[in-house]
Each structure stands twice: as C-alpha cells, then as structure tokens.
Amino acid sequence: MSRILNLINCQLRRDLAACRARDLLPFRTICCTSRKQAEESHASSALRKRWKDTADTVIIGGGCVGVSVAYHLAKGGVKDVVLLEKSDLTAGSTWHAAGLTTYYNPGINFKKVHYDSMKLYERLEAETGQAVGLHQPGSVRIASSSARVDEMKYQMTRTHWNVTEQYFIGPEKVHELFPLLNIDKVLAGLYTPGDGHIDPYSLTMALAAGARMHGAQIYNPAPVSGLNPTADGKWDVQTPHGTIRANRIVNATGFWAREVGKMIGFEHPTIPVHHQYIVTATVPEVKALKKELAVIRDLEGSYYLRQERDGLLFGPYENMEKMVLQDSWVRDGVPPGFGKELFESDLDRLMEHVEMAMEMVPVLKKADIINIVSGPITYTPDLLPMVGPHQGVRNYWTAIGFGYGVIHAGGIGKFLSDWIRNGEPPYDLIECDPNRYGKWSDESFLCAKARESYGFNNVVGYPKEERFAGRPTHRKSGVYELLKDEASMGFHAGWEQPHWFYKPGDDIGYKPSFRRTNWFGPVGRECELVMEKVGVIDLTPFAKYIVKGKDSHKLLDRLFANTMPKVGLTNISHMLTPTGRVFAEVTITQLAPGEFLLITGSGSEGHDLRWIEDEAADGGYDVDIGNVTEDLGVLGIAGPNSRKVLQKLTDEDLSDAGFKFLHCKSIQLAGVPVRAIRISYTGELGWELYIEQKNMATVYQAMMKEGKDEGIDNFGVYAMSSLRLEKGFRGWGAEMNCDTNPLEAGLDYFIKLNKPADFIGKAALQEIKAKGLKRKLSYITVDTDDIDPEGNETIWHNGKVVGNTTSGAYSYSSQQSLAFAYLPPELCSVGQKVEVELLGRKYRAMVIQEPLVLTEPTRTRLQKKAKGKS
Numbered sequence: 001m002s003r004i005l006n007l008i009n010c011q012l013r014r015d016l017a018a019c020r021a022r023d024l025l026p027f028r029t030i031c032c033t034s035r036k037q038a039e040e041s042h043a044s045s046a047l048r049k050r051w052k053d054t055a056d057t058v059i060i061g062g063g064c065v066g067v068s069v070a071y072h073l074a075k076g077g078v079k080d081v082v083l084l085e086k087s088d089l090t091a092g093s094t095w096h097a098a099g100l101t102t103y104y105n106p107g108i109n110f111k112k113v114h115y116d117s118m119k120l121y122e123r124l125e126a127e128t129g130q131a132v133g134l135h136q137p138g139s140v141r142i143a144s145s146s147a148r149v150d151e152m153k154y155q156m157t158r159t160h161w162n163v164t165e166q167y168f169i170g171p172e173k174v175h176e177l178f179p180l181l182n183i184d185k186v187l188a189g190l191y192t193p194g195d196g197h198i199d200p201y202s203l204t205m206a207l208a209a210g211a212r213m214h215g216a217q218i219y220n221p222a223p224v225s226g227l228n229p230t231a232d233g234k235w236d237v238q239t240p241h242g243t244i245r246a247n248r249i250v251n252a253t254g255f256w257a258r259e260v261g262k263m264i265g266f267e268h269p270t271i272p273v274h275h276q277y278i279v280t281a282t283v284p285e286v287k288a289l290k291k292e293l294a295v296i297r298d299l300e301g302s303y304y305l306r307q308e309r310d311g312l313l314f315g316p317y318e319n320m321e322k323m324v325l326q327d328s329w330v331r332d333g334v335p336p337g338f339g340k341e342l343f344e345s346d347l348d349r350l351m352e353h354v355e356m357a358m359e360m361v362p363v364l365k366k367a368d369i370i371n372i373v374s375g376p377i378t379y380t381p382d383l384l385p386m387v388g389p390h391q392g393v394r395n396y397w398t399a400i401g402f403g404y405g406v407i408h409a410g411g412i413g414k415f416l417s418d419w420i421r422n423g424e425p426p427y428d429l430i431e432c433d434p435n436r437y438g439k440w441s442d443e444s445f446l447c448a449k450a451r452e453s454y455g456f457n458n459v460v461g462y463p464k465e466e467r468f469a470g471r472p473t474h475r476k477s478g479v480y481e482l483l484k485d486e487a488s489m490g491f492h493a494g495w496e497q498p499h500w501f502y503k504p505g506d507d508i509g510y511k512p513s514f515r516r517t518n519w520f521g522p523v524g525r526e527c528e529l530v531m532e533k534v535g536v537i538d539l540t541p542f543a544k545y546i547v548k549g550k551d552s553h554k555l556l557d558r559l560f561a562n563t564m565p566k567v568g569l570t571n572i573s574h575m576l577t578p579t580g581r582v583f584a585e586v587t588i589t590q591l592a593p594g595e596f597l598l599i600t601g602s603g604s605e606g607h608d609l610r611w612i613e614d615e616a617a618d619g620g621y622d623v624d625i626g627n628v629t630e631d632l633g634v635l636g637i638a639g640p641n642s643r644k645v646l647q648k649l650t651d652e653d654l655s656d657a658g659f660k661f662l663h664c665k666s667i668q669l670a671g672v673p674v675r676a677i678r679i680s681y682t683g684e685l686g687w688e689l690y691i692e693q694k695n696m697a698t699v700y701q702a703m704m705k706e707g708k709d710e711g712i713d714n715f716g717v718y719a720m721s722s723l724r725l726e727k728g729f730r731g732w733g734a735e736m737n738c739d740t741n742p743l744e745a746g747l748d749y750f751i752k753l754n755k756p757a758d759f760i761g762k763a764a765l766q767e768i769k770a771k772g773l774k775r776k777l778s779y780i781t782v783d784t785d786d787i788d789p790e791g792n793e794t795i796w797h798n799g800k801v802v803g804n805t806t807s808g809a810y811s812y813s814s815q816q817s818l819a820f821a822y823l824p825p826e827l828c829s830v831g832q833k834v835e836v837e838l839l840g841r842k843y844r845a846m847v848i849q850e851p852l853v854l855t856e857p858t859r860t861r862l863q864k865k866a867k868g869k870s
Contacts, residue, residue: 051242052217055082057420058237058246060224060260062086063094064200064406065399066252067207067218068413074214076417082244083211084237085220090204091339092254096375097406098277098315099203100295100304102139102195103164106155106461108792109429109739110384111162113411120410121198128213130206133199137307139295140169140177141190142360147460148299150514152190153840154463160794160837161804167191168840177294180285180363195295197306200406207409227263233394233617248395250416255326255378257400259333264393268386268434269441270401271450272326272334272376274343276350277315279308280367286310301356302458312367316353320455320469324349326376327447345372379403381441381449381470383457386434387412388419391610394617398434424577428738435606440494445470462512463790464499472496477540478633478696487716488519493602495541498716500526514839515786516810519718524812526719530682531813533711534639536703537720539688540696543605544632545612548595549623555616556588556596557757561742561765562750565590570662570677572750574742575611576761580768582736582745584608589664589677597664597675597690601732605629615760633696636720637703638686640856641710646676646687648706649699661857670702682720683727683855722809725818728779728851734791734807735777735820741768744822746777775803776828779850782808782817782836784843789819789836796835796842802827805836813853819845 056078059066062085070083085091101121105114125132143149152168159166167190174189175181208218219241226238227249237244251260251268261268286293287310295306305314317323324346329335347354347369358364380386380401385408390396399416402408418426430436448470456467466489472480475494487498488510500519502508507518529535547556556564562573570589577583586608587599600608609627616623637646643654652659652667659665664677672695680686691699704712721731730736736745743751743765753766782789789808794801808819819836827834830849835842854862 047219047222047241049217051219052080052082052244053242054080055244055246056080057082057248057250058235058244059083059250059252060237061092061252061254061256062089062204062208062218062220063092063252063254064090064204064207064409065254065402065412066250067204067211068409069250069252069399069416070216070218071207071211071214072413072417073420074211074216076421078417078421079215081211081216082246083216083218084222084224084239085218086223086256087221087339089208089218089220090201092256093375093377093402093405094200094204094254095340096342096373097200097377098304098306098313098373099133099197099200099406100306100404101134101198101407102192102295104139104141104166104190104192104195106158107431108158108162109427109431111159111164112427113408113415113429115164115411116414117407117410118194120414121203124203124206124210128206128209130209131202132206133202134196135198135292136194136196137292137294138177138191138193139195139297140174140192141297141299142174142186143188143190144185144298144300145187149188150839151460151462152188154461154514155190156840157793157837161801165193167193178296179289180293180361181296182360182362185360191294197295198406203406203409207413224260224263227260229264229393235395248397248420250397250399252399254400254402254405255329255376256334257378257398258330264396266390266392268398268400269437269446270378270380270386271330271446273379273403273450273454274324274326274374275315275317275377276345276372276374277313278350278354278369279313279371279373280311280364281370282310283312283363283367285363286312297458298357298360299458299460301353301360303353303357305357305361311370312361312364314357314364316350316357317454317457318349318353320451322349323451323454325447325450327443330443330446343374343376345374347372377403377405379450379453381437381446381453383453384432385412386437387416387429387432388425388434389610389614391435391606391613394614400434422578424579424581424583425738430603430607430733430737433607435610436493436603438494438606440473440475442473445473462514465512466490466510468510475630477538478691478693479538479635479700482697482700483538483714486714490717492541493543493605495602497538497541497602498714500716500718501714516788520810523716523718523722524810526713526715527722527812529711529713530639530684530715530719530723532640533713534637534641534645534707535713535715535719536700537636537638537715537717539634539636540632541602542629542634543600543602543608544628544634544690545598545609546595546626546628547598547612547623549621550594551621552594552596552623555612555619555621555623557755558619558759559612559615560586560588561752561759561761562588563752563755564588564596565662567591567593568664570664570679574736574747574750575608576742576759576765577738578761578764580741580761580764581738582732582740582742582747583611583738585730585732585736587677587679591664591675603733631693633691633693635689635691635696635700635703636680636686637689638680638682638684640685641707641712642684642686644710645703645707645712649702656860669699672699674699680856681729682723683729683851683853684723685856721807722812725807725809725820726811726813726851726853727855730777730820731807740822741765743768744773744776773825775822776825777806778821778823778828778832778847779852780819780821780834780836780845780847782819782843782845784817784838787838788817789838791819793819794837795821795823795845796837797827802834811852818852823847
C-alpha cells in the first residue's frame with residue numbers, strides 16, 4: 001500500500017512524458033509535449049488555405065467523433081465537407097482518454113457501432129499511412145458473483161445471433177489471458193477477442209488525414225461564434241475568419257455541446273464528469289511477460305485495467321456519492337481557454353477501488369504510481385450519446401454526449417454519414433435519438449441522473465432495469481398522486497407509469513432478476529382482471545400530436561402506408577423509410593375534416609415528430625403540427641365489464657351498434673369532456689379516454705367508484721404487454737423498427753400498396769415483395785421453467801443459429817411462455833421445432849398459429865356469425 005501511494009514529483013512526470021515521445025516501444029503514450037507543439041504548428045498554418053464560403057456539411061468540433069464524421073462523409077463522396085475546431089484537434093476529452101476499444105456492448109443495436117469502429121481501426125493505418133497505436137490482446141469481463149455469471153449468460157444469448165465473436169469462459173482461461181490475476185475471486189469471464197486499446201491522438205490524426213485525402217477541409221483554430229438558420233433550411237456558421245453557408249451542421253463539440261446548442265435555443269442535457277485513471281511505473285512481473293495482457297474489467301470492483309508499456313493502467317468508476325460533476329460548466333459555460341488541461345487528481349476518491357484492484361491483481365501492491373490523469377468526459381442522463389437530426393429546427397444534427405468517445409467514434413461517424421447521405425438511418429439506434437429528452441430533463445434531473453449513471457457504471461444489467469435518481473420529473477399524469485404508492489413505477493420519457501400494482505401480502509418494490517421475480521404473480525392477477533372483469537391503466541405517456549390544415553390529409557397520405565381514416569374513425573398506420581423499413585407505428589384518428597390526432601409510443605415522441613415536421617417543411621405542406629403530449633392525459637379501460645362501468649357515467653350509447661370498434665366520439669364522462677376511442681392494446685373490449693390533465697383524476701375516481709360491483713381495479717404495463725402478446729399484437733421497437741420491413745413483420749393488412757398516394761417507401765416495398773422475403777416473423781411457444789424470453793435471444797436449429805426473438809412474456813391464459821421471433825421462411829411453418837437460448841440453456845420451442853387468444857372484436861364477430869347460422 002505504501003509504495004502505491006508514493007507519487008513521483010511533477011518534474012519526473014514531465015521527463016517521463018518527454019522520454020515516451022521519443023520512445024518506439026510498442027505501447028501507446030499517455031501525454032506528449034512534442035505532439036502538442038506539432039499540432040499547434042499545424043494549427044497556425046491551417047488557415048493559410050483558402051477559406052470556404054459554402055459547404056454541404058459543417059462539423060463543429062475536432063475530437064475523434066467529429067473528425068470521424070468528416071472522414072466518413074468525405075470518403076462516402078460528399079463534397080464540400082468542412083470541420084471547424086476552436087483550438088487543437090483532440091482538445092477536450094479525446095487527448096487524455098485511456099483509449100479502450102471493445103467489440104462488446106450490452107445494447108443490441110450499439111453492438112453494431114462498436115463493430116464498425118473496431119473494423120475501421122483495424123484497417124485505418126494501412127489506408128492512411130498514419131500509425132494509430134492499436135493493440136488487440138482481447139478483453140475479459142470478470143464475474144465474481146452468481147448474479148454476474150447470470151448476466152454473462154444473458155449477454156451471450158444476445159450475442160450469438162450478432163456478428164461479434166464472444167465467449168463465456170471459466171477461471172482457467174481467464175488466468176491464461178491475464179496470468180497476474182488472483183483467480184480465487186473469479187467464477188467466470190466474458191471474453192471478447194480483438195478488444196484492446198488505441199492511442200486517441202494518433203487515431204484522430206489518422207482520421208483527419210483520411211478526411212483530407214478524400215477532400216474534406218479542416219480549419220483550426222476556428223471557433224464558432226454564431227449559428228443563424230436561413231429561410232430555406234440552411235445555416236450561416238459564423239467564425240472570426242468569416243461565415244460559411246452550410247446545408248447542415250453537426251454539433252460534435254463534446255463538453256462544449258451545451259454552449260453550441262444555446263446559440264440556437266437548445267439546452268442539451270450534457271454534463272462534464274471528472275474521470276480519473278492511474279498509471280504505474282514498470283512492474284517487473286509485467287515486463288517479464290511474453291505477450292500483452294488482456295484488458296480486464298472487474299465489474300464488482302468497478303474498474304478497468306490494462307497493460308501500459310511495462311506497467312499497468314487502471315480506471316475506477318467511483319460510486320455516486322464520491323464522484324464529481326463539473327456542474328458549474330452547465331450553468332456558466334466552459335472556462336475560456338480550457339482545452340488540453342486537466343483537473344487536480346484526487347486519489348482518496350479512488351482508494352476503495354484501488355484496494356479492490358490490489359486484491360484482484362496483487363502485483364499492484366508493489367507498484368509505484370507515476371501519473372493520475374483526471375479529466376472531463378461528457379455524460380448524458382442515461383449515459384448514451386445524442387446522435388442524429390434534432391427536432392424543432394431543420395438540418396441541425398448532433399453527435400454529443402459521449403462518455404466513451406474513442407470506441408464510439410468510428411461507428412458513429414459511419415452511422416451519421418450513412419444517414420446524411422441516404423436520408424435514413426442505416427439501422428435502428430433510437431436509444432441514442434437526441435430527441436428522447438425534452439424540457440423535463442432540466443439541470444437538477446441531468447445532475448442526478450449523470451451522477452447515478454457514473455456511479456452505476458458497472459452494476460448488474462438486469463432486464464426491465466429501472467433507475468430512480470432524479471425522479472419524478474415535472475411530467476406527472478393527473479392520476480400520479482393517486483397511484484404512486486400503490487404500484488411499482490416505471491420511467492417512460494420523463495413520465496412515471498405503473499408497471500404493476502401491489503396488494504396486501506405481495507412482495508413489493510423493485511427487485512430485478514434474470515428469472516421470474518416478485519411481480520410475476522401480481523401481473524398474472526392483473527391479466528385475469530382484464531380478461532374476466534375490468535381494469536384501468538394510465539396511458540398518459542403516449543406521445544400525442546394534432547395535425548391540421550389545408551394539406552394535412554395530403555401530408556399524412558405521403559407519410560403513412562395506410563389510407564387515412566374518415567372523420568370519427570381510427571386506424572393503425574406506419575411511417576416507412578425510403579428503403580421500406582418501419583420508422584414508426586402510429587394510431588391515427590380524424591377528429592374533424594382535415595384535423596387528425598396522432599398517437600405514438602412515449603419513447604418516440606421527438607423521434608416521430610421530427611420526421612413529420614421535416615417532411616412537412618421539405619414538401620412545403622400547408623399544415624399546423626402541434627405536440628399536445630403534456631396537455632392530454634390518457635386512461636385505458638378494458639375488460640368484459642368495461643362497457644357497463646362507462647355506461648353508468650355517460651348518456652352516450654356505448655353498445656356495439658352505438659359505438660363501434662375503432663370509432664372515436666366526444667362524450668361526457670362524470671360531467672367531464674372526454675374524447676373516447678374504442679380500442680385497447682390488451683385486445684379486450686375497451687376504450688382509450690383522452691382527457692385534459694386537470695380533469696383526469698375526476699374521471700378516474702368516478703370509474704373506480706361506479707365500477708366496484710363490476711370488480712374494477714388497476715393494471716399496469718407488464719400485464720398489458722403479456723395480453724398484447726397473447727393477441728399477436730406487434731410492438732414498435734421490437735417486432736418492427738428501422739431494421740425490419742412491414743412485410744416480414746406480418747403487417748400486410750396495414751400496408752396499402754394500391755392506394756393512389758405515393759407514400760414514402762412504396763416503391764421499395766413493391767421491390768421487396770417482388771423479390772420475396774428472407775425471413776418472417778413467427779409466433780412461438782417456449783418450454784421454460786422459471787424464466788421467460790424477453791426479446792433478442794438467440795434461436796437455434798440443428799446446432800446452428802437461425803434467428804432471434806423480438807419480444808416475449810408469460811401467457812397467463814395458456815400457462816406457457818410466448819415469443820415473437822424472426823426465422824428463415826423454411827422454418828416458419830406451424831409445428832416447426834426450434835430452440836431458444838435462455839441463460840446458457842437451450843429450451844424447446846415450437847412455431848404455432850397466431851394469435852393464441854382471439855381479440856374481443858374477433859370473438860364477438862365469430863359469435864354473431866355462429867348465431868346467424870343457427
């Protein structure tokens with residue numbers, strides 16, 4: 001312990017850095033005075049080149065992410081790409097980063113980002129002639145608890161159907177990859193070949209060289225002083241050197257993102273976090289090794305550790321009470337001139353993790369520290385970056401909020417470049433949509449969530465994960481106060497929404513697990529309630545827009561593949577991308593001639609609104625588009641007794657003849673104006689009631705009072721999910737998204753290829769239909785025990801990976817597990833047997849006819865038909 005606390009003096013650090021700059025040993029450097037001098041020399045000469053007055057795309061920010069965007073756009077053939085950097089390339093977070101690279105990511109879609117980054121970094125030196133300092137000894141995530149072992153098995157089944165190579169390994173293999181480990185603490189490991197680290201400075205310079213090779217211009221120092229939108233959707237980008245007129249701008253400014261956003265009225269929810277890592281002097285045991293150590297991530301100790309030359313580098317993530325936010329920059333901005341500076345280090349904050357690291361890697365006990373790097377990295381509330389076009393202003397794109405910019409840079413650069421060039425994202429990445437936040441994500445929320453996200457960096461990643469810091473926001477439904485103590489709440493786009501409700505004797509609270517847990521029984525109770533009696537659910541988080549005006553019908557006919565409903569009617573419609581993939585699923589009601597109510601998922605609020613607004617602007621449609629999400633509360637009522645309850649509260653005829661399925665009416669309930677739509681995502685008899693927030697509690701309490709004799713009670717999102725799956729209802733983000741087309745998803749009924757309007761994606765769908773499908777959505781039962789499919793699990797047949805699940809749940813009606821799954825057409829026949837991998841075990845599964853349970857409208861229709869025949 002005493003030796004590891006023996007810090008060398010500052011002069012020795014400078015001498016070491018200078019030595020490293022001249023050293024040709026194979027491990028990357030941490031800091032380099034000569035580099036900065038060389039870059040400053042380049043910066044001083046950069047503006048001798050001709051200044052461009054116009055550009056297709058202006059990227060603001062010269063860290064590794066911004067330079068990657070420039071590289072990919074230029075290489076992809078975009079002319080007139082300009083990057084503006086306020087000081088030096090890599091200034092901000094890039095230059096001091098630890099440079100870890102990995103194929104691994106727990107997110108299904110984000111695996112593609114990491115994969116594209118790694119493949120780029122592996123070839124970049126050969127392509128540009130610039131060394132990048134890439135090392136690929138592999139990495140191992142350490143499991144030292146049974147929960148971690150389950151987590152790794154959970155991640156394995158989510159990886160087998162993806163391209164990334166990954167292995168679940170035992171202690172012996174872990175020790176082989178990292179022989180300095182105290183193997184007594186290791187139960188298992190998750191091994192990813194090809195992982196390692198890279199020199200962030202060299203990576204950025206290589207990307208810059210590649211960008212210039214393909215025609216991009218990089219100007220620095222060139223700080224942006226103003227951003228002014230033009231009437232035709234372009235931008236005037238102001239700098240001390242002149243103004244550039246750009247077709248679009250990309251904000252890639254790291255911890256300056258808020259300041260750039262404020263130039264056009266946005267308060268981007270990003271915040272700098274102090275991250276520290278420790279570098280040791282030469283460790284004899286490391287120097288004696290024949291090959292480089294694998295990078296390890298000790299999840300229980302919450303740190304990463306890798307070889308740095310003949311020593312070690314390790315970076316802890318402190319808990320949320322000890323970590324430090326640079327929240328003053330949120331309020332006051334980044335201090336002028338800050339760019340390649342560091343914060344004062346604080347070893348005391350790290351000692352808990354240092355001690356755990358010494359227990360896991362005993363040679364650390366004898367190692368001397370030569371450097372503690374403490375620098376700013378940028379966090380968003382949920383730790384995911386904000387990537388893509390921003391809602392509310394045209395042609396403003398963001399690539400900000402990267403807590404792991406080095407590994408994300410290559411893949412995100414390609415992702416954004418493909419999107420900009422082709423007019424649609426190359427794959428679904430809605431979790432990084434910049435529009436997932438709104439005004440509800442204020443400074444207090446941002447700080448609380450960033451602190452939580454940093455401190456929880458290495459907690460066990462359970463399915464259905466909930467995190468509670470910063471909640472609730474100001475987004476509270478009109479019944480929140482009535483329900484908050486009766487249910488386990490989930491967080492949905494700033495809203496609190498009941499997942500399941502408590503009853504006396506229940507094991508209450510949030511208790512996550514990879515297996516069935518405390519909510520399993522109560523959710524079954526709620527499903528039975530809806531199937532046999534009547535239940536009420538708070539659906540307020542739905543995003544809601546009003547589209548009206550002279551061209552409203554024309555615009556929506558262009559946007560959606562279904563025909564538009566007549567006045568007073570409702571339908572389900574889909575927005576498609578130009579290549580025929582599903583961008584959104586929306587419930588559309590025509591309230592009055594030319595006035596439409598659009599309902600979409602809570603997580604798609606800004607995502608779908610931006611798409612609609614952009615098409616309206618680009619097409620010159622005369623429409624008014626309003627976001628009324630926070631104005632309207634929504635209550636769902638469903639079950640065979642739902643009509644009886646509502647009829648007690650209104651004079652409106654609610655019979656099948658008086659209020660038909662998928663019809664909408666303005667009615668009075670308990671004296672309150674309500675817009676009622678006869679629809680229910682449970683598939684049972686039901687209505688959605690759209691109410692002003694201030695009146696929501698009145699209607700709710702009236703229904704609960706009048707419904708006592710009918711057995712009324714609450715139900716939550718988990719029950720609705722189980723019920724919708726039993727009915728064969730597809731869900732956006734699972735069965736359909738920007739990775740799927742509607743034909744393979746079985747949405748043919750909603751796609752009107754013969755309608756006169758040339759809707760977006762129509763030509764592409766016609767071509768897809770003509771060529772035939774390569775996979776199809778199937779409906780399967782799974783023979784499980786104490787675990788149910790969640791979605792994204794691997795499906796096997798005859799020892800080979802053949803597909804993946806998209807969503808799953810337990811069917812309480814049939815007492816078995818259900819899932820949707822994509823399979824090759826030859827394996828989609830009813831009766832086909834396959835296997836679903838769950839926590840390292842393959843469970844028998846079989847394709848069945850859908851749906852398992854008929855919807856109420858279908859049952860009613862069949863009953864009437866049978867009665868007519870009799």
